[in-house]
Amino acid sequence: MLLLKVTQPERALRNGGCTLNAVTSADQSTPTQPPARRARRADAERNRAAIIEAAGVVFAEQGCAVDVREIARRSGVGMGTLYRHFPAKDDLLVTVLEREFTSWLTAAHEAAAATEDPWEALTGFFEQALTHQARNRALVESYTATGAPSRVCARHRDAFIDELRTRCADAGLLRDGVTTADLVLLSASLSQTIQATDGSHPGQWRRLLRISLDGLSSRNTEPLPEPAPHTDAEA
Amino acid sequence: MLLLKVTQPERALRNGGCTLNAVTSADQSTPTQPPARRARRADAERNRAAIIEAAGVVFAEQGCAVDVREIARRSGVGMGTLYRHFPAKDDLLVTVLEREFTSWLTAAHEAAAATEDPWEALTGFFEQALTHQARNRALVESYTATGAPSRVCARHRDAFIDELRTRCADAGLLRDGVTTADLVLLSASLSQTIQATDGSHPGQWRRLLRISLDGLSSRNTEPLPEPAPHTDAEA
DNA sequence: CTTCAAGAGGAGCACTCGCTCCGGTTACTC
DNA sequence: GAGTAACCGGAGCGAGTGCTCCTCTTGAAG
Numbered sequence A, B: 001m002l003l004l005k006v007t008q009p010e011r012a013l014r015n016g017g018c019t020l021n022a023v024t025s026a027d028q029s030t031p032t033q034p035p036a037r038r039a040r041r042a043d044a045e046r047n048r049a050a051i052i053e054a055a056g057v058v059f060a061e062q063g064c065a066v067d068v069r070e071i072a073r074r075s076g077v078g079m080g081t082l083y084r085h086f087p088a089k090d091d092l093l094v095t096v097l098e099r100e101f102t103s104w105l106t107a108a109h110e111a112a113a114a115t116e117d118p119w120e121a122l123t124g125f126f127e128q129a130l131t132h133q134a135r136n137r138a139l140v141e142s143y144t145a146t147g148a149p150s151r152v153c154a155r156h157r158d159a160f161i162d163e164l165r166t167r168c169a170d171a172g173l174l175r176d177g178v179t180t181a182d183l184v185l186l187s188a189s190l191s192q193t194i195q196a197t198d199g200s201h202p203g204q205w206r207r208l209l210r211i212s213l214d215g216l217s218s219r220n221t222e223p224l225p226e227p228a229p230h231t232d233a234e235a
Numbered sequence C: 001c002t003t004c005a006a007g008a009g010g011a012g013c014a015c016t017c018g019c020t021c022c023g024g025t026t027a028c029t030c
Numbered sequence D: 001g002a003g004t005a006a007c008c009g010g011a012g013c014g015a016g017t018g019c020t021c022c023t024c025t026t027g028a029a030g
Helices: A002-007 A009-013 A022-029 A042-062 A068-074 A079-085 A089-113 A118-134 A137-143 A151-170 A180-197 A204-216 B002-007 B009-013 B022-029 B042-062 B068-074 B079-085 B089-113 B118-134 B137-143 B151-170 B180-197 B205-216
Strands: none
Touching: A042 A068, A042 A079, A042 A089, A042 A137, A068 A079, A089 A118, A089 A137, A089 A151, A118 A137, A118 A151, A118 A180, A118 A204, A137 A180, A151 A180, A180 A204, A180 B180, A180 B205, A204 B180, A204 B205, B042 B068, B042 B079, B042 B089, B042 B137, B068 B079, B089 B118, B089 B137, B089 B151, B118 B137, B118 B151, B118 B180, B118 B205, B137 B180, B151 B180, B180 B205
16 A cells, blocks of 8 residues: 555656556545535536446456547547546546446355355356456456555455355365465466456366366365465555 | 468557567568678677667566667667667567577476476476566566467477376376366466566465366366367467 | 536647667778 | 778657646536
């Protein structure tokens, strides 16, 4: 968090590239408005929605490096309008990613609640998460980026993964010493692979997923290398 | 290969970004010179070496998106000189990557020949490959890129991995149905992960590697999903 | 209906980066 | 040592991209 702050000043002039420094700008999407402020005009509200909608599609298709003009064009809005609603490209990106992320996590929660079998819940989560991410480039790019789509979201994700992990561990299905961080890293790793290879080898990631998951099962009794690190990167 | 040819024309004008289309330009680094041509001047030779040396360092440190000026600066050479030796940034990149790649593969061959145990050879290969790639951003970026550092190199790599795989399979150590493509994909996947996380979680990739390798062992008898795809992407 | 702050929009600025052009220099050949 | 082709260097071009400025428009309060 502090590290990110350091890179912030350069945005004041020009940053020339999407830096995904989500943390510092996360709260800007809902600025602190004293209640005295007049409500947004109807057309402004419409435009804002159109921008978010279009940005969601474009970011998913082309990743976070897309030209802002493309987003403006697709949402039928001028540059000025876009930048009034979102003072920086990153702000828009964060807004979009948080939405995406939340809806994804909600679906994952529901799916996990639908089964009794802990291992199936874990497997299903990976399957669903990766299928989802395979369709969204920006989501993948943000997954491992410093100050991901938002620290808060990441924490929710990690908490959820931890829950799945605990269920499996309690049932004696999980290999000894497997941490939540391992699972987070695994899902990040597979996400990236999907992005890079799903064009040429569609679906092959499922084989890799299966291989990794089998490596996670309690069948494997040998200890893992290295002390288990923390999930939170702040240090 | 044909796909790459399609994107070639745009380089004739300006491409504005490193595209890693290695195949089409690979043969340009050693142009077909009728023997009548005069040998390179001594200073030119020196400069060429300095450029390759500096580029190797810079690409490894910062990936293939670095500014060409940085390479020129570090090698103590002007832009004109750089571009005489390498008509496009990609040509330089390919030259550097091929070197890197070759030296890596050579070391891998030697290490594999030093042990009798097939599983240890496979494990050692991954360990060594990933350790090497963790130090070279450009190498990782090129690993899964279309038309990687050079199709020839990739083929050598795949042939080598296939050899390791066969040894393990013959010894009954490898899970049924695991293909060379699976192993290539796994190493690509872990490489990317290292790049993305080795700063915040140094060494955690070893845990992931171990987990995946265990999933590859013949302990796991359940069949893998999907029909096994080919290694060569051309289709 | 009038008024006017909030909103719209797009030309253009600032900056990056791949690549070229061309006047000056230098290492080889004879 | 003279001649010359090869070589050197870096200012600068053109394209891309994040963001701003400023003029014109419009929704909604009174």
